[in-house]
Every structure is written in structure tokens, then in C-alpha cells.
Amino acid sequence: MLNPQVMVVGAGPAGMSAALAAAEWGARVLLVDLFSEPGGQLVKQTHKFFGSRGQYAGTRGIEIARLLGEKVRSHPGIDLLLDTQVLGYYPDGVLTMERSFNGESEYLKARPRRLVVCTGAQERPLAFPGNDLPGVYGAGAVQTLMNVHGVKPGRRAVMVGAGNIGLIISYQLRQAGVEVAAVVEAAPTIGGYAVHASKIRRLGIPILTSHSVKEARGERELEGVTVWRLDERWQGIPGTECDFEADVLCLAVGLSPLTELLWQAGCRMVYVPELGGHVPWRDEHQQTSVPGIFVAGDASGVEEASSAMVSGRIAGLAAAASLGLCPCYRELAREAHAQLEVLRAGPPGEKIRRGLARLGEVARAC
Amino acid sequence: MRIREHPILTFPARRKVTFFFEGRPLEGYEGEPIAAALHAAGIRVLRESPVLGRPRGFFCAVGNCSSCLMVVDGVPNVRVCVEKLREGMRVERQAGKGNLLAAVGGGRASGLDSGAALHGCGGEEGA
């Protein structure tokens, strides 16, 4: 049984920031991730990060992962446990884990005094005939295959979703030498930033708004994709079909927070579409309805990496403070909250602000 | 389908290993996910779905969705998008749910406390 003072699940930007913040104040921290490298989503982000006022803006995601990873590895107060998946949370506060090495694996348990859940988010599927064919992938899976493992998913791709993720990965498909036939977007307008959209257009890739997938075709693997135009009620219009030959279909249609551990722990969950679905209720210290369990980053609501780092820092500081370790907590938390406010300002943060307001209202109503 | 040239990334040199897909020898890099090595060799159909027998590939690449379960060294329900490739591995397409007891009884010397057996348990429960 491992007995850390603070256990952080997930070593993405949120989890690494939480671990560093708690360790800064002398907490013994166990940081666990199922992947072989710390970094979370960042390990596959080859583009320079947006979030103009946030930390590390203009730096490539892979570089941010390396910088934070070095800090975490060199901190004497942090034990980093990689290749380890946290499997479950039990009522006595014990977490179970499976650690893999050299093809074998071992089963571990931990009973931390404080828990910070930073498990990130997972990609949503989309319903259409043939969506289970090999060759239909989450866009992030394709990004992992290309940018982490150096393997192409296929020869010619159709991308579904013209948000930032869809646009960025379309560009990265081209960088890897994969043709992109089209980007298809159900909404009447492009959701991602104009800089990313114009990069795609400059490559001659059409972005079809008010369109979606009618069907994915193929015998044993994907061979082609039929798309069609949508009416104002987002229903397909017969007669507007258009066929693309493609062996790759990437879905970039949104993320849902990964919250299984929080459900298991009995944290109060609230449905807030603006934040990606069911998210844990939490207070201004990032503490959930279960005392001693904190949450940060995409697991608490899908946002972006700079705010994940700041919410992670708040959670880490608060966990340390609740153990009596961080005497300056109030002041430090106030600074971090001010940073979050800046990151969530302006039109791009509108949806997040609406979601957080809704989370607050629901909390008050009960 | 390896990426040979990339404007931003360089991929470090890794050790080549031989493994077997349905008995056929293939090459991959040690430590990469089995699914990456199969993709590089153009193999994208990883298993058949339990009820309708439809072909399945991988979907999430990060061990979350169970789309990529294969039989590895006789053990079913291994998520090949996260399981690392080693020299001499025997990888087979999985049809149906996979029989864990047969796999354990079928002579994996390390028995139930081995990591591979744990993978199997995870898969059975989830099925």
C-alpha cells in the first residue's frame, strides 16, 4: 500500500501543475499516468499553442510537455509512476492501479490523504452507418499514431469537425504526407480560429459547412465516405450527397470529461453541455463535493491547456493547504483566480463562462 | 506507412524486432504499441466484433475504448493500442469475446498473477 500525502491521477498539464504546486509546499506527491511519458495531450501537439495571454503561448505543445516533465522528474517531493492505469476508487479511500513493464504487470494500491483527479477528456463518437469500420478514428488517435509513433493512418482522409482540433489535425495529416479530401462541419460556421482555417484553405482543402457524414463505406476497411448537406434542423437533405474516396475518417466532434473515478467516489456530478457533459461540482478550491477529492483540467470541464495548468495549480495548492502545508494559500489562490479570469475573458471564453455560471446556479438550487 | 520525413518531428532510432501476426513474421520497433507496428505494415483489421462478426480496428489509441482487443501470446483481450511490442510476440486477430480460462489453462507458465492474466480479467469484466 502506498501512502502519499497527495495523489494526482493524470500527468497532463493539469496534473503536472497540481503535483508541482503541492510539492512546492513540502507535500509528498504520487503522480500517476497510464502513458509512458508525462504530458497528456501535449505530447502529440506539434503546433505552437494558442492562448495569447496564457503561459507558454507560442510554444509547441511537445516542448511544454518536455519543460513541465523535467520539472516534475527533478522534484524530490514527487514520485512519478508511469505506465500505470488507475483502475478504481473504493469506499475506504483506496485506489487500485495496474502497472505494466516488460510485458508483465503488477497490481498496486494507494491510500492518499488527498486526491487530485486530472484525467483529461476523451473523444466523442458520432452515429452513422459504418462508423465501426477500421479506418474510422477519433482525430486524437490519428494524431497519436502520427506524431508520437511516426506511423501514417492511411493515404487519404476526410475530417469531421472544423473546430480547432479538426483544423489543426487536418494540417498535421498533410505534414505527415496524408492527403486530406475535405473537412466537414455540421454547423453553418467554422468553429475554430480563423488562422487555422485559412491555413487549411491555403492548402486547397475544402471546408464544407452545414455538412455531415451520411455513411462510411467499405467491405472490411473504410474505402469511401458519403457526406450530405444539412438543413436548418441538422437533418440530411436527400439528393445533396457527395462521395469521397478515403481510407481514413477522423472524428473531431468534441470531447467529454473522463470522470469515472469521480463517479465511483460518489462526487456530485452536474450535466453542463458547455463544459462537455457531466462534470463534477466543485468549489473555488477545485474541491469536489467529497472532502479531500479535488479535480482540475479537462476532467473538470473541457477547456484548454493554459487554464488546465492554472486550475491544476489551484487544486495542488488547496490540497497542500488542507494538510496545513501552504500558509500563503489565500494569496496564491487569488493570483491564480485572476489568471483564470484573464484566460476566460473575451469571445473565446464565452462558452466556458456560461458553463461555469450554470454549474454555480445548479449548485445553489440544490 | 512509416513517416519518413516531417517538417517538425524527428523520430529517434529504435531497435527493430521481429514479431508474428497470424503466424506471419513482421518487423516493428521495440516498445512501440503493437497497433502502430501493425498499421505500419498495413494491417488495420484487428478483430471481429462478438455478435455480428464485423471487422474492427482501433479508435482511441490511448487504451480507453476497447476497440482494439487482440490475442497476444495466447492471451485474449489485450489492448494493442497501448501494449508494447517485444521480440517474438505472437499476435492474432480476436474473434468474439476471447476465453481467458483457456488462455491461462493453456499453459502460460506465469499463471494468474502474471500481468497478462490481469489484462484478460479486465477485458472479460468489461465485455
Ligand SMILES: Cc1cc2nc3c(=O)[nH]c(=O)nc-3n(C[C@H](O)[C@H](O)[C@H](O)COP(=O)(O)OP(=O)(O)OC[C@H]3O[C@@H](n4cnc5c(N)ncnc54)[C@H](O)[C@@H]3O)c2cc1C
Ligand atoms: C488537437 C488538439 C489541439 C489543441 N491545441 C491547444 C492549443 O493550441 N492551446 C491550448 O491551450 N490547448 C490546446 N488543446 C487542449 C489541451 O491539450 C487540453 O485542454 C489539455 O491537455 C488538458 O489538460 P489535462 O491535464 O486536463 O488533460 P490531458 O492532457 O488529457 O491529460 C490527462 C492525462 O491523464 C491520464 N489518465 C487518464 N485516465 C487515467 C487513469 N485512469 N489512470 C492513469 N492515468 C490516466 C492520461 O493518460 C493523460 O496523460 C488542444 C487539444 C487537442 C486535442
Ligand code: FES
Ligand atoms: S483503440 Fe481504444 S482501447 Fe485501443
